[in-house]
Amino acid sequence: MLLPLAPVSALLRALPDQAHARLLSATLNHLMQGQQFAVGLLELEGQRICLAVTDAGRAPVFLVRNGHVVASGEPGWDVRIAGRLEDFALLASRREDPDTLFFQRRLSIEGDTATGLHLKNLLDALEFDLDGHCEAVLGPRAGNVAAALARGVHARLPAIRFS
Numbered sequence: 001m002l003l004p005l006a007p008v009s010a011l012l013r014a015l016p017d018q019a020h021a022r023l024l025s026a027t028l029n030h031l032m033q034g035q036q037f038a039v040g041l042l043e044l045e046g047q048r049i050c051l052a053v054t055d056a057g058r059a060p061v062f063l064v065r066n067g068h069v070v071a072s073g074e075p076g077w078d079v080r081i082a083g084r085l086e087d088f089a090l091l092a093s094r095r096e097d098p099d100t101l102f103f104q105r106r107l108s109i110e111g112d113t114a115t116g117l118h119l120k121n122l123l124d125a126l127e128f129d130l131d132g133h134c135e136a137v138l139g140p141r142a143g144n145v146a147a148a149l150a151r152g153v154h155a156r157l158p159a160i161r162f163s
Contacts, residue, residue: 005086012053012057013056030137035132044118048072049061049064049080053088081119082107091123098123134147
């Protein structure tokens, strides 16, 4: 299945960075429930992370607070990851690993070296635990049912490619 990125890019251009930061932080915080990744965020407490989508002209900034990602109302950033929308989509979908994207210079990191390295290592180790997430959100019983249903649906979906 081909997922067109042009509508996503148009939406990115239409909304201000603060709106993107709020929407994405709410989504990330939901997805991090029941994930080991959230524990690694505790080491980034107080850091401001910018995700610059270069081809859409957007650069929302997030603040790590108490193991959560929130929209930052402060100017500036401590570390900035920049790349095209397609490369962020490949990273998020795990179709491409972070090292490949960074070494091919399709994604770049600048700013605080220790924060950038820690963030890259978190991305390298990122594995979504569907069972853990469903259990954290819905409880053990409903979570097991939801995870089984999600795996069944996923098995029937065609592979997603980005245009």
